[in-house]
Amino acid sequence: MTPSPSPRSLLGFLRGHLIGTYGLLALTGLLFLIFSITLPDTFPTRDNISSILSNQSIPAILALGATIPIVTGKFDLSIGYGLGLAHVMVMQLIVNEGWPWPLACLAVIFGGLVVGALNGVIVEFAQIDSFIATLGTGSMMYAFTGWITDGARIVPGPQGLPPAFTDIYDSRFLGLPVPAFYVLAVVVALWLVLERLPLGRYLYVIGSNPRAAGMLGIPTRKYSVYAFAGSGLVVGFAGVLLAAQQQTGNPSVGLDYLLPAFVGALLGSTAIKPGRANALGTLVAVAVLAIGLAGIGQLGAQFWVTPLFNGGTLLIAVGLAGYSARRRLRTGPTATRQSLAKPSAAPTKDGNP
Template sequence: MTTSRPPESPLGRGPESRRPRSPLGRVSGHFIGAYGLLLLTALLFLTFSLARPDTFPTLDNVSSILSNQSISAILALGATIPIATGRFDLSIGYGLGLAHVMVLHLIVSDDWPWPAACLVVIIGAGTIGVLNGLLVEFARIDSFIATLGTGTVMYGVTGWITAGARIVPGPEGLPDAFTDLYDSKFLNLPAPAFYVLALAIVLWLLLERLPLGRYLYVIGSNPRAADLVGIPTRRYGVYAFLGSGLVVGFAGVLLAAQQQLGNPSVGMDYLLPAFVGALLGSTTIKPGRANAAGTLVAVAVLAIGLAGIGQLGAEFWVTPLFDGGTLLLAVGLAGYAARRRLRAGATTARQEPPQETAAPPTGKGPPQSP
């Protein structure tokens, strides 16, 4: 005696076999996806603290980590802004090198007051960001190619200014107020850590609480839909690169205060960690989209990991191996988180009953029948 089976769906399973996930499973899955990297940060800190109890969980070590990783964190936050729109700014490393060299050149060689030199450099970096945005949005050059091209030009300008040599201050040194931008402390913690925190708060407000941030996210997820609802995608794309450029300029000022000499090749050392932080950050807190809080968590994972393996006596080649492997992992996880977010949105849309909607207020909707 044979029994008949219901016909299978094209996916190989009948609708009755698709059991919905329990509420507990959905909550736990969301928690792990959103806060798993934060838990990994705590686990790494605990692991290295147990391995090196005398040196790792100390205030001096924490201060050193916060100070050493502050510029990478600032650059990662700057890279987060174009990534929110689906673009990439590969010029940030070259821009960092040019900005810190220009600050020292204006102070040391041209005797500019340091506040004026810092302001001009930040404005100049923002201008370069606008140029990147124009090339990407209006000239329609791919963001990888456009920003790599402008970055290479900036690297050439850096070499022209320095003639391939370092800019070394005279016997009198740099103004104390300028070097204190990096060397000073607040609440017994390095001041650069508070710069990172302040920038992260500003970026969080911009992306999560202001219409500008929502527009950037819409452009990044669906540019065609953004056009249909009347968002000027090109203009906001330029705004994203402008924000990235301003952040790079500020990071260059801070790097000059830290290094206290102009090294024409130092900027590229920060490019990879910045992108690792920004891309890995898009897999946590709000998985599937770039966000400031996630970037901070990702930078913390990298900082603790590098500090820990350094104290364990790792060889010099472990750092680039760690950065490169983490970048590959970050790109893979970011793509997976974005696809998962799209699938979740599509599932929700299918489950919701169709509703009558009014025509968009922009006048770009379909014509209404009389």
């Protein structure tokens, strides 16, 4: 018979599990507390919280979009370029083409889905590495953005943009900025897809072991294209919000969002469900980044601190994500069941990602 686990080993396992699952969430609260004590007059105020929620909504949505291909083990480096193209297209259609703003927004969101699907087709059917493929398509998007704008900003006329359009970013609900509720809606939708629907389980299996997924009869290429299409859909939506926020069409603005998006998505894979990308983890990671950047900004940090913070956090996130993935393979549900349960307990499909 296999001896039952000692209380010390069980306590160690539970402690490691709790730290891995909720450590980043605890860090969020700790950072907020530290900055609140350091900056009591400005940081823990309603205006500051509203500003953080508003300013970080687009990076959060873009990070959630980047999370979807990461679930399948792929990376979409075109999301920054896609964001820039999407917001420029919204301004082009409304300002220069005279489209009604709801139609322009729907067209751009649908266009984002199509572009994302094309990325997936290139990656899966042309068998090009996702880094190279999406870097290439992103560069083409950037070129198309420059062609549309001729390298200049798209500025509305004297009458400005329709107030109903700008209100999709500027308005408030329950005393909070509306974009915060968009983030919450995307998180809930992505959580439902990944955690409660067969589609999400298939994507996780593909990301964990594509060969095993194929042996199980999962059409890996089709579902990978779905993942890229979902990412493009979210990027299109983020582009609409960016246009409503900026109220001008800037052909180079999207690139500034690329690094924070991947930092959030990769760091998020170390929280809530350590070792795999997940919507709630990404939300927690974005919260850590938002609080950290807001705090160091109010402390009077120089302009170069933000890219330094993002770059350093990205390196830490990649390292932690790799460690979490390896740790999950060693002490995942199947290994835990084998060490804590009876020898006769056979692994079930719960052991799959």
